Amino acid sequence: MWEDNRKKRLILNIVLALAILVIVGALGIAMLYVRQQTREHDEQLSEIYVQQQQQQTEARQESVDAIQAEYDKDMQTVQDFLPGIVCWGDSLTLGSSGNVSYPSVLKTYLDTYFCDIYDFRSTIPNAEDYARLRWDDYKVSVPVVNMGAGPEDSNTVLGRAGAVPYVVGEDLYIPAGTEPVEIRLKSENGSWVYPLTGGNAGVNNVMIGDVEGSLSMDSSAYYYSGYRYYFTRSAEGVETMAPAGTVIKTAATDQYRDYIHVVCIGTYDSFTSADALVQQVKTLLSRQAQNPDRFIVLGICSVNKSVHNVYTLDSIDAAMMQAFGNRYINVRKYLVEDGMTDAGLSLTSKDKLYISQGMVPESFISSADGVELNGKAYALIGRLVYNRMESLGYFDEVYRELGIKDTTMKILKDDPTYFDRILKNAFK
Numbered sequence: 464m465w466e467d468n469r470k471k472r473l474i475l476n477i478v479l480a481l482a483i484l485v486i487v488g489a490l491g492i493a494m495l496y497v498r499q500q501t502r503e504h505d506e507q508l509s510e511i512y513v514q515q516q517q518q519q520t521e522a523r524q525e526s527v528d529a530i531q532a533e534y535d536k537d538m539q540t541v542q543d544f545l546p547g548i549v550c551w552g553d554s555l556t557l558g559s560s561g562n563v564s565y566p567s568v569l570k571t572y573l574d575t576y577f578c579d580i581y582d583f584r585s586t587i588p589n590a591e592d593y594a595r596l597r598w599d600d601y602k603v604s605v606p607v608v609n610m611g612a613g614p615e616d617s618n619t620v621l622g623r624a625g626a627v628p629y630v631v632g633e634d635l636y637i638p639a640g641t642e643p644v645e646i647r648l649k650s651e652n653g654s655w656v657y658p659l660t661g662g663n664a665g666v667n668n669v670m671i672g673d674v675e676g677s678l679s680m681d682s683s684a685y686y687y688s689g690y691r692y693y694f695t696r697s698a699e700g701v702e703t704m705a706p707a708g709t710v711i712k713t714a715a716t717d718q719y720r721d722y723i724h725v726v727c728i729g730t731y732d733s734f735t736s737a738d739a740l741v742q743q744v745k746t747l748l749s750r751q752a753q754n755p756d757r758f759i760v761l762g763i764c765s766v767n768k769s770v771h772n773v774y775t776l777d778s779i780d781a782a783m784m785q786a787f788g789n790r791y792i793n794v795r796k797y798l799v800e801d802g803m804t805d806a807g808l809s810l811t812s813k814d815k816l817y818i819s820q821g822m823v824p825e826s827f828i829s830s831a832d833g834v835e836l837n838g839k840a841y842a843l844i845g846r847l848v849y850n851r852m853e854s855l856g857y858f859d860e861v862y863r864e865l866g867i868k869d870t871t872m873k874i875l876k877d878d879p880t881y882f883d884r885i886l887k888n889a890f891k
Contacts, residue, residue, distance in 0.1 A: 613661020
């Protein structure tokens with residue numbers, strides 16, 4: 464009996480041990496299952512988190528790309544309608560010795576009423592959510608290029624622009640080395656031309672055939688009643704002969720063709736007819752490849768270095784007005800009739816005399832011969848050009864796309880004298 468009890472306990476212990484092993488095994492398997500489930504769940508959560516982060520990143524990038532696309536759209540409109548303004552002319556376009564010119568004044572007006580108030584950020588909803596964006600990089604600029612030079616006649620200006628190119632006046636032997644060689648310069652129409660009298664202004668570098676180099680002028684020497692000119696090739700090459708009539712391609716020939724053109728030529732010319740000057744202006748304007756109907760022509764205030772040829776000036780103004788309509792600005796008439804008042808100047812006795820004869824008031828003249836204007840006149844002309852361009856709608860598409868008018872209205876609502884103060888400070 465004792466042995467039976469012992470066997471029973473042994474069997475019971477074995478059963479209990481087996482049960483415990485089964486339970487422990489089951490618990491282990493359960494724990495492993497729970498761990499596996501937990502790991503899988505964590506991996507799922509991690510994957511979901513990564514996906515969410517990726518989706519947020521993609522959504523953020525899509526938003527940034529959308530912002531960039533909107534800015535690019537704005538800039539494309541600028542490129543299509545107002546990529547820049549180029550002002551062609553002689554010393555009256557170049558400006559006064561005080562570094563004032565009507566192109567620089569025009570640029571100030573464009574910056575004040577357009578470039579400086581362009582606020583791209585204000586057009587973006589929740590712009591504050593894009594802290595990483597450098598909003599100051601979203602700017603707009605409209606270059607105004609001054610292509611005025613010295614006392615040049617219209618043929619010289621047209622040649623710099625490549626509208627009626629310069630040609631070699633006499634057979635030219637270009638040496639293999641880089642030493643300068645004397646050159647005669649003509650217009651393609653046969654007239655002698657004399658560039659570089661007031662700066663480069665789009666001349667250099669030039670191409671004579673396939674030889675690149677630069678033109679220079681010796682103002683102390685004269686040749687056939689003109690200055691001496693020299694050509695210096697940029698790099699050594701093969702000795703070349705350029706026969707008379709070979710085209711000289713200036714640096715500006717292919718530049719600024721998409722820009723709005725402003726033209727003022729004729730001050731230093733002797734004219735056979737007003738129509739001849741009109742044709743020259745049309746030839747210069749024909750180089751404008753983009754928006755060819757958007758340009759401005761400025762009238763001259765003297766001709767052949769004289770302010771007294773009022774009859775000739777009147778005939779030129781009449782021919783220009785007939786040819787170009789409201790895209791022509793009669794500068795002399797404006798300065799005579801309204802210039803003194805707009806400039807806030809009091810008439811002197813000489814001013815009254817000049818005005819009575821249809822000549823620009825002395826208060827706007829800087830040179831003894833009466834040809835050159837001063838900074839006061841250029842300030843008025845620059846504003847005149849800006850206002851005429853605006854009235855003709857040259858800025859409309861850009862203003863509309865960039866929301867400039869809305870911004871202007873908001874500024875004036877908050878500060879009615881804002882622009883007046885900016886311009887006053889600019890022209891001090």
